[in-house]
Amino acid sequence: MSVRRTSGGANAAELTSFGAAGEVTGSCHRLRLEGGTTLIDCGAFQGGAAQEARNAAPFPFDPAEIDAVLLTHAHLDHVGRLPTLVRSGFRGEVVAPPGARAVAETILRDAAKLAAEDHARELRKARRSGHEDRVRPPPFGDEEVDAVLARLREVPYDRPFDLPGARATLRRAGHVLGSAWLAVDPDDGSGRLVFSGDLGPFEGPLHPGPDPLDGARFVLCEGTYGDRDHRDLAATRAEFADVVGRACAAGGRVLIPAFALGRAQTILAELARLQRSGALPVVPVVLDSPMAARLTQAYRSHPDAFLPALRDRLEAGDDPFAPPAFEATASAEASRSLNDREGPLIVIAGSGMMTGGRIVHHLRHHLWKADTRLLVTGFQAYGSLGRTLVDGARRIRLFGESVVVRASVHTVGGFSAHAGRSDLTAWLDGAPDATVRLVHGEPKTLRAFAAHLKDHARAAGRGRDVRPSVEGRPLRP
Ligand SMILES: [Zn+2]
Numbered sequence: 001m002s003v004r005r006t007s008g009g010a011n012a013a014e015l016t017s018f019g020a021a022g023e024v025t026g027s028c029h030r031l032r033l034e035g036g037t038t039l040i041d042c043g044a045f046q047g048g049a050a051q052e053a054r055n056a057a058p059f060p061f062d063p064a065e066i067d068a069v070l071l072t073h074a075h076l077d078h079v080g081r082l083p084t085l086v087r088s089g090f091r092g093e094v095v096a097p098p099g100a101r102a103v104a105e106t107i108l109r110d111a112a113k114l115a116a117e118d119h120a121r122e123l124r125k126a127r128r129s130g131h132e133d134r135v136r137p138p139p140f141g142d143e144e145v146d147a148v149l150a151r152l153r154e155v156p157y158d159r160p161f162d163l164p165g166a167r168a169t170l171r172r173a174g175h176v177l178g179s180a181w182l183a184v185d186p187d188d189g190s191g192r193l194v195f196s197g198d199l200g201p202f203e204g205p206l207h208p209g210p211d212p213l214d215g216a217r218f219v220l221c222e223g224t225y226g227d228r229d230h231r232d233l234a235a236t237r238a239e240f241a242d243v244v245g246r247a248c249a250a251g252g253r254v255l256i257p258a259f260a261l262g263r264a265q266t267i268l269a270e271l272a273r274l275q276r277s278g279a280l281p282v283v284p285v286v287l288d289s290p291m292a293a294r295l296t297q298a299y300r301s302h303p304d305a306f307l308p309a310l311r312d313r314l315e316a317g318d319d320p321f322a323p324p325a326f327e328a329t330a331s332a333e334a335s336r337s338l339n340d341r342e343g344p345l346i347v348i349a350g351s352g353m354m355t356g357g358r359i360v361h362h363l364r365h366h367l368w369k370a371d372t373r374l375l376v377t378g379f380q381a382y383g384s385l386g387r388t389l390v391d392g393a394r395r396i397r398l399f400g401e402s403v404v405v406r407a408s409v410h411t412v413g414g415f416s417a418h419a420g421r422s423d424l425t426a427w428l429d430g431a432p433d434a435t436v437r438l439v440h441g442e443p444k445t446l447r448a449f450a451a452h453l454k455d456h457a458r459a460a461g462r463g464r465d466v467r468p469s470v471e472g473r474p475l476r477p
Contacts, residue, residue, distance in 0.1 A: 011190040014474050015220065018060055019043060020440045021471035024224060025051065025077035027440060029195065033186050036067040036164020040182065040195050040220075044080025044111070047381065055081060056139055060472065064089035067164040071096040071152075072197025073179035074104035075261065080111055083144035086151065094152040095161070097170050099305055100178030101152055102298035103261060108145040110260075110291050115139060157211075160185075171211040174200030175417050176262040177298060177305050181210060191217035193477050198222050198440065199419040199427060203233045205266050206306055210419070213430030218477035220469065221428060222418075223441035226449025229420035236414025241274050243375060243410045244346070248283045252371025253345050255407075257359045257386060259352035262417045263378050264292035265299050265321055267348055269310065272323040284325040288335050288349040288358050293328040296321050339365045353384035360385070364398045372407035377415050421449065425456055432457070436466040437475065443468065 012034045019026025020043070027041040045051040063085045071094060072078060082094065082104075096104065115138035126132045157180065160167045165187050170180035175198040182195040194216040202209035213219070230236075247254040258264040264287065274280040287293055299305070299321060303314040313320045329335045335358050338347060351357040363385075366372040380386035388396060394405050419427065428436060436453065438446045446468040457464035469475070 011186075011476065012188060013186055013190065013193065013477050015193075015437075015477045016474040017220075017437075017439055017469045017471055019045060019471070020077070021469045022443045022446065024440055024442065026054065026081075027072075027078045028081070029220060029439070030061060030066070031184065031193070033163075033165030034188055035166070037065055038163050038166075038184075039066045039069045039085075041072055041078040041197070042069055042080075042082045042085050043078040044076050046077055046080075048383075055084070056136060059085065059088060062089070064091065066090050066092060068092040069094045070163065070168070070182060070195075071100055071104070072173065072182060072195065073097065073176055074100045074107050075176065075198070076107050076111060078197070079104050079107060081139075082148045083108060083112070083140035086147045087140060087144050092151070094148060095155050095163070095168075096152055097173075097178050097180035098154050098156060099298065099302040101149065101154055102301065103176070103178045103295065104152065105145070105149055106291060106294045106298065107261065108148065109142065112138070112141050112145055116141065172208065173197050174202075174204060174207040174210045176200075176207075177265075177295075177302055181213075183216070193217070194219045194221075194431065194434070196221045196427075198224070198417070199424065200417055201230065201233075201419050202423045202426070204417070205233060205237070205415065206262075206269060206310065208307055209423070210427060213427050216431040216434045219428065219431055219434045219436045220477075221424065221436055221438055223424065223438040223446045223449040223468075224418045225416065225420045225445075226424055226438065226441055226452070227421060227445045229422050230416045230418075231414035233414070236412060237270065239414070240270055240377070240412045241279055243373075243412055244271070244274070245280055247373035247375065247410070248281055248344055248346075250371050250373060251344050252369060252373065253347065253362075253366050254283075254373045254375060255359065255362050255366060256346065256348045256375045256377065257352055257354050258289075258292065258348050258350065259378055260289055260292035260350050261295050263352060263415065264289065264348055264350075265296055266415050267377060268296065268321040268323065268326075271346065272320055272326075275323045282324045283344045283346055284327070285323040285346045286338060286348070287326070287328040288338065288347055288362070290328075290330055292348070292350060293330070296328075335361070338362070352378045352386070353380050354386040354389065355384050360398060363396075364401070364403060367396070367407045368404050370406040374407050374409045376409065376411045377413075421452065424449070425453065428453065432460070432462060432464075435477065436464065437469040437477075438466065439469045441468075 026045040173179040
């Protein structure tokens with residue numbers, strides 16, 4: 001007597017989110033298939049001491065059981081725990097999109113350096129109180145970063161490759177250099193699973209929009225801005241040109257805090273375009289961030305990542321990230337010497353939310369001057385210095401000193417590296433019947449986005465199984 005196997009490709013897939021479920025950071029999703037286990041991203045938790053403490057906790061799974069890691073891109077909240085994963089026993093390969101290696105190296109080395117500096121500071125403090133034994137070593141150093149890079153292999157877009165138990169394909173996400181969404185076709189024939197990673201806007205300043213979704217039975221989708229749309233690109237560009245133009249006319253210093261990955265390059269490209277076309281006067285532009293300078297170099301080395309106009313200029317050897325009077329400062333001394341520089345000057349520096357980095361020194365030296373313009377182009381979290389300034393503080397404390405704010409503060413929204421609600425919704429229309437689980441967003445945002453997607457499906461006469469993903473709860477995609 002023969003035993004009949006159940007046909008139809010029994011679905012053995014199991015998916016568990018260990019981060020970015022009901023929150024924005026800590027992306028880490030384990031996909032178990034019959035042929036093996038893949039981790040999609042292995043990111044750090046960010047946003048204050050309590051969040052960061054989670055990075056030091058052991059993984060809620062055995063790193064040695066992970067056969068491969070797939071990186072959707074190398075923002076710290078997607079790549080930051082990879083060195084710890086390797087140190088904890090992971091022995092597989094790290095697969096990443098083109099350009100992600102250079103970005104990951106810069107981001108991880110910077111994180112290692114900051115961790116080493118924090119550790120040294122805590123140790124100095126602890127020595128004075130006699131509690132050196134309580135200071136934890138940094139989670140990883142350059143050695144672990146080297147180990148990650150030794151395992152990392154870039155795979156071209158649109159070319160299927162093997163993952164344990166599946167064939168997979170990277171598609172362009174248009175988010176930052178080296179970003180992808182991922183299509184996974186399990187070997188059991190149960191149908192395509194898609195992981196959005198972080199998706200860029202359909203119309204952004206640097207990258208083409210995300211490749212269209214072309215069918216899936218399940219999508220794990222980001223929802224960072226699932227409850228709102230950004231201002232469109234043309235309006236954002238016009239506002240940026242207007243604000244910078246008026247700031248330059250005031251003759252003082254223009255300070256632009258910027259995230260090193262993506263935003264700094266966007267600002268440079270905008271300034272270069274506006275100054276070269278004569279729409280803005282040629283005022284010297286300084287990039288005062290060694291990390292952003294390294295990342296800009298990586299951007300220059302990957303022309304294929306960009307919109308045709310930018311790509312063509314890069315291939316012709318004409319740097320679209322360099323305004324006519326441009327310099328990048330390397331040393332801290334070169335940064336300090338900017339304080340004494342006379343005349344109008346545009347300074348781009350990190351950190352993006354003004355919580356540290358060289359921008360804070362520029363704020364100390366120039367916020368008290370009425371002809372200084374602070375131009376904020378990025379998200380400012382509650383509690384950050386940037387948020388305090390945007391909210392109109394007239395006096396702040398910096399390095400134990402009271403600083404009066406006579407500078408004017410301008411915000412230009414719209415230069416987001418994330419798709420807004422309309423773009424995310426239109427992208428998901430490429431798999432109208434797929435089950436959707438939402439990650440990478442605040443709980444309120446993801447709930448609102450889920451309700452919107454349900455309404456959107458209903459309006460088209462369909463239904464949609466969509467809800468936020470729950471951390472640590474395995475699901476059968
Ligand atoms: Zn990202």
